[in-house]
Amino acid sequence: MSLDLDISLRQGAFKLQATLASDERVIGLFGPSGAGKSSLLRVIAGLARPDAGHVRINGRDVFDSRHAVNTPTHRRRLGVVFQQPRLFAHLNVTHNLTYGRWFARKRASRARFDHVVEMLDIGALLTRRTAALSGGEAQRVAIGRALLSEPDMLLLDEPLAALDVARRAEVLPYIERLGAETELPIVFVTHQLDELLRLANRYVAAVDDGRVVFAGPTADFLARPELLGDTGYHEAGTLLRARPIAHQAVDGLSVLALGDQRLYVPQLDANNTGDEITVHVRALDVILAREVPADMSALNRLAARITGMTETADGQGVEVRLDVAGQRLDARITRFSAPAMRLAPGDTVTAIIKSLALAEQAWQRLGGL
Numbered sequence: 001m002s003l004d005l006d007i008s009l010r011q012g013a014f015k016l017q018a019t020l021a022s023d024e025r026v027i028g029l030f031g032p033s034g035a036g037k038s039s040l041l042r043v044i045a046g047l048a049r050p051d052a053g054h055v056r057i058n059g060r061d062v063f064d065s066r067h068a069v070n071t072p073t074h075r076r077r078l079g080v081v082f083q084q085p086r087l088f089a090h091l092n093v094t095h096n097l098t099y100g101r102w103f104a105r106k107r108a109s110r111a112r113f114d115h116v117v118e119m120l121d122i123g124a125l126l127t128r129r130t131a132a133l134s135g136g137e138a139q140r141v142a143i144g145r146a147l148l149s150e151p152d153m154l155l156l157d158e159p160l161a162a163l164d165v166a167r168r169a170e171v172l173p174y175i176e177r178l179g180a181e182t183e184l185p186i187v188f189v190t191h192q193l194d195e196l197l198r199l200a201n202r203y204v205a206a207v208d209d210g211r212v213v214f215a216g217p218t219a220d221f222l223a224r225p226e227l228l229g230d231t232g233y234h235e236a237g238t239l240l241r242a243r244p245i246a247h248q249a250v251d252g253l254s255v256l257a258l259g260d261q262r263l264y265v266p267q268l269d270a271n272n273t274g275d276e277i278t279v280h281v282r283a284l285d286v287i288l289a290r291e292v293p294a295d296m297s298a299l300n301r302l303a304a305r306i307t308g309m310t311e312t313a314d315g316q317g318v319e320v321r322l323d324v325a326g327q328r329l330d331a332r333i334t335r336f337s338a339p340a341m342r343l344a345p346g347d348t349v350t351a352i353i354k355s356l357a358l359a360e361q362a363w364q365r366l367g368g369l
């Protein structure tokens with residue numbers, strides 16, 4: 001996909017002045033509450049009209065103030081999913097799903113309908129009234145309806161925000177599957193860093209106070225604590241890509257290969273072999289050692305080489321940039337430890353990781369969408 005926009009929009013006292021150009025298939029729009037993410041998504045969808053500028057989707061001008069172009073929403077070929085599912089209460093699930101097809105250029109085939117139903121696991125709900133659905137089920141139906149409208153791009157505006165923790169955990173893997181199993185371009189809005197890392201871990205546009213303050217690889221974004229908001233200090237770190245090679249080789253754990261080194265993570269779905277997955281390692285959770293103690297609870301110990309060291313913004317610590325099997329890993333240690341250990345670029349150390357979080361599951365690509 002390509003998305004190219006440069007717009008200004010005034011809403012009361014709030015001014016959105018956003019510039020973004022990206023060829024990435026999945027774009028995360030991230031930022032705190034009130035930053036302007038939803039407003040920007042509404043501009044892309046044609047639900048809000050900028051005062052000036054342009055919006056180009058896949059090379060097609062859908063808005064251009066200089067040439068009086070403003071393609072109406074229903075002709076922009078977008079599937080939009082909001083925080084609330086917004087299903088039609090008078091129609092059952094099947095009719096809600098097929099409703100989107102009225103706007104499609106070509107009607108979705110029966111095979112495609114079946115595929116979407118299977119992917120979102122909503123087959124058992126088809127004859128149900130929408131009032132009888134849980135929040136998570138309703139949101140899956142809303143996603144299915146958007147997919148069946150044959151969009152060129154899917155816009156997801158905090159689709160998990162209205163769900164409680166359990167429902168959120170239920171729906172999140174389905175959105176993850178969309179990213180992995182479809183070729184559909186997706187813009188995913190969230191203010192939650194864990195969602196961003198799970199669902200848009202390649203590319204992010206960060207919005208703050210009506211402006212795009214960062215646009216680029218999510219991994220680079222994660223290394224910038226000052227951009228991450230309140231949780232930045234804790235969450236800043238690195239995304240490591242590794243390949244699952246064994247399940248249950250060690251009790252309750254899966255083994256990932258990172259070059260010829262090994263990482264241990266909580267048991268993954270046994271189908272997860274082959275495709276790389278991404279793990280999020282917080283810089284605070286990395287301990288550096290010259291000598292590794294013989295008895296140690298932490299399983300994850302990686303041979304690393306120091307490639308750079310910089311003082312943290314608050315002056316209290318040192319960010320140590322490491323190379324592990326050709327990938328970057330960041331550690332944050334105290335200002336005391338760096339000279340005490342006489343650490344210097346070029347040194348080899350062991351990086352001991354206290355905890356890591358899965359940022360992305362690997363799903364088998366089924367194709368077909």
Ligand SMILES: Nc1ncnc2c1ncn2[C@@H]1O[C@H](COP(=O)(O)OP(=O)(O)OP(=O)(O)O)[C@@H](O)[C@H]1O
Binds near residue numbers: 012014031034036038
């Ligand atoms: N129709 C409107 N008229 C006036 N101000 C508006 C309108 N819609 C939004 N705003 C304001 O614009 C700002 C950005 O809102 P927006 O919903 O885009 O933020 P957001 O980043 O999506 O936040 P959240 O994560 O809370 O949804 C807010 O200050 C909001 O109050």
